[in-house]
Amino acid sequence: MTERLDEAVRGVGAVRSEPPVWPGAWVTSRLGVRLVDGDRPVGAGLASMVGLAVRRNPRRAHLLVSAVLGKHVPTDPRLVYGSGLLLGELVRARLRDEAPSVPSGPLKDALAGAPGAAASLRDALREPRPPVDAIVLGYAETATALGHSVADALGGAYYLHSTRRPVPGFAAYGGFEEEHSHATSHLLLPSDPAALDRDVPVVLVDDELSTGQTVLNTISALHALRPRRHYVLAALVDLRGASDRARVDELAARLGTRIDAVSLAGGRVELPDGVLEKGTRIVSELSAAAVPAVGDAALGVARVRLDWPSGVPDGGRHGFLPGHRTALEKDVPRMADAVAAELGEGASRVLVLGFEELMYAPLRLAEALADAFPGLDVRYSTTTRSPVLAVDDPGYAIRTRLAFPAHDDPADGPGERYAYNVAPAASRPPFDRIVFVVDDVGDTQMLAGGLVARLRALAPVVVVTVPSHRGDK
Known part of the structure; x- marks a missing residue:
């Protein structure tokens, strides 16, 4: 598998690039929101750590979009x-x-x-x-x-x-x-x-x-x-x-x-005076234009149910001990190989997409995948409940938005969920494989007809299901 992927990704570094524009310049110019640097404990300034976007939230106009969190922006x-x-x-x-x-x-x-x-x-x-x-x-x-x-x-x-x-x-x-x-x-x-x-x-x-x-x-x-x-x-x-x-x-x-x-x-x-009103007006004016065009082609979907290590929770929702961490470390490379086996020929730019609170398991899988296949351009982000305006501009942190219905029977009822910067943006190379990691509670018919259907129009999809930890009951 390693040889096949390495052959497929030769030349992946020759992708299009765009001038280095701070991904907050658009919000600063239109809303007047400004960042002022402060302490640099590890040498990085505030503007290098975050960009800006506009929230769809009447209580807060702006959103700081982290360059290192891997939530809204696909990141190494x-x-x-x-x-x-x-x-x-x-x-x-x-x-x-x-x-x-x-x-x-x-x-x-x-x-x-x-x-x-x-x-x-x-x-x-x-x-x-x-x-x-x-x-x-x-x-x-x-x-x-x-x-x-x-x-x-x-x-x-x-x-x-x-x-x-x-x-x-x-x-x-x-x-x-x-x-x-x-x-x-x-x-x-x-x-x-x-x-x-x-x-x-x-x-x-x-x-x-x-x-x-x-x-x-x-x-x-x-x-x-x-x-x-x-x-x-x-x-x-x-x-x-x-x-x-x-x-x-x-x-x-x-x-x-x-x-x-x-x-x-x-x-x-x-924050300048009137920023909430300005933000609300911008959202109203640009919402329709911010929805990316997604083709009708239905590409393939493969499925992997991970052989998750016995006794290890899928995350920290009910607690995670040092012993769990040790056990998981040993099995992550094996599970990443199982995912890689489903990517198929020609994979070069892969997004590993997590599911709302399920962030750690997909992060560690994405990390192991990037380590095992150094020629593969692997990025990681997750879906979210957070409603944010998308604007396809290099000076804006949220370039594209996919909206889809909640698929895990949430306690607060049905509603929209989002995946940002997954659909192609101007001057950015598209993902040619998308690996969606979800726990079994969220692996439902609503997922198949919602998010997975949207992702299938972009690239072949691998759905990776992790057993949801239910405690020692």
């Missing part, structure tokens, strides 16, 4: 995982009260697209380190894989991510509100609640800290259930102002605890 999976490990190293240093010693050059090089830099970043951070005991909580849906990566960097951490999917048989440990979000209900559903009832540091992981209100709500709820001496807020970017940071200090003093924060980049977002 080694950059995504390496960035998460890098954030985890900052957390490790803070937990151990040490000065951070992390590589900064590879991240800047990887963000600039330097060949091999993403793998170098990831590899430098995978060297064995002494394990650190902690509880790591990631926020659904955006930061579920990021939280996993931070926990991986700590080595000895228990990981749990919040979820918006109630699961029969699991009682909620706690809940909190993400007030600016389009879908605000979060649940914590650990299979073993005792894993959370320990006085070890708690690390709260999100893609961005905007005001910090979500983490304040979380700490208040968790501390009421089980007081702890130390909390760490970890985010890719920290945009909090002085008053936001003061509220964190006030909460720490009131609870008698310590609250620290780390990020890969800091800064602030400047």
